[in-house]
Amino acid sequence: MSPVASVLLLAGVGLGAAFIRRQRRTPAPLIDLALFRAKRFRLALVVKSTAVFVLLGFTLYFAQYLQLVLGLGPAAAGVWTLPSSAAFVVGSTIVVHPLRRLAPGPALAITMSATALALLLVLGASPADGLGVIVAASVLLGLSVAPTVTIVTELIVASAPPEDTGAASGISETAAELGGALGLAVLGSIGAAVFRHRIVEIVPAALGQSGDTLGGALAAVAGPPGADAMIAGARAAFVNGMNIAMAFGAAVAVAAGLLAWRISPRADLEQAEAPSGPSSEEPSGREGGGGRDARAPRDGDPQVPADGLSREKCAHGIDDRRRLDPARRGDGSAGPHLGG
Structure with a gap:
């Protein structure tokens, strides 16, 4: 990690800690941190972040695989992304309805398991011929991630008190953005690290830093003798890095599915807000304001x-x-x- 990146990381952590400290002390916080005390709220945020994490990580490799590995043009590559877009529409409007009949935990465990399966399908995509495999993976990913995001968003908002639903919705969107950014950074870094490790054996050192990415490597080896072999090797190195990144993403999705299984059918926030003392419908024997005996007077009792x-x-x-x-x-x- 470069010194600039280290300084920015430390600055971000410091600002985040200062923000949390401020929110705990101010009488009117921007984000009510008490929302995170609800177990269902926390788990739903984790599942939503993980779903977007693997989705954007897959999207990063999907586009490059279609154009740089299979050699499709921009228009053809765009056409092959349409099935995944249709899958998202179907997943959020049709697939989600039967899942709502289940408890939230099992429903999300099913969708996250399907997400992991979609990422594992990518492992069958070869550098030469893997269009059908990766398109099928993108469709399954859309059918699983779309209902996941729908269900967890409803859980997040429903787990908050009515006066905090706006804040809960904002936290939900922030969690999705954070998950997407981490997906691009983490899964992209895994694939890039594997690619760089493999590319040094294929691209001559004289090519310099142009071999850090697949696009740079393909442009660098286009002229020298033996370019076809180096191009095939660069594409194989990219696919190898993509497979490792997708396997890691599948493991993360399985872990999120196990966490989702722990989401209770009823919100623990409602249980926490339930009165712990005698029911308001039953006489408590005391009046709240003056502390006088509220039972009916009996014969011989002194009149107060x-x-x-x-x-x-x-x-x-x-x-x-x-x-x-x-x-x-x-x-x-x-x-x-x-x-x-």
């Missing part, structure tokens, strides 16, 4: 004055407020004169 009046008048059911207020008496008399 309700507002400081005499015991005799309370015992006979006479309210001095009616005596002092003509409107409450109902007879139009003015009552005793209190003023001077």
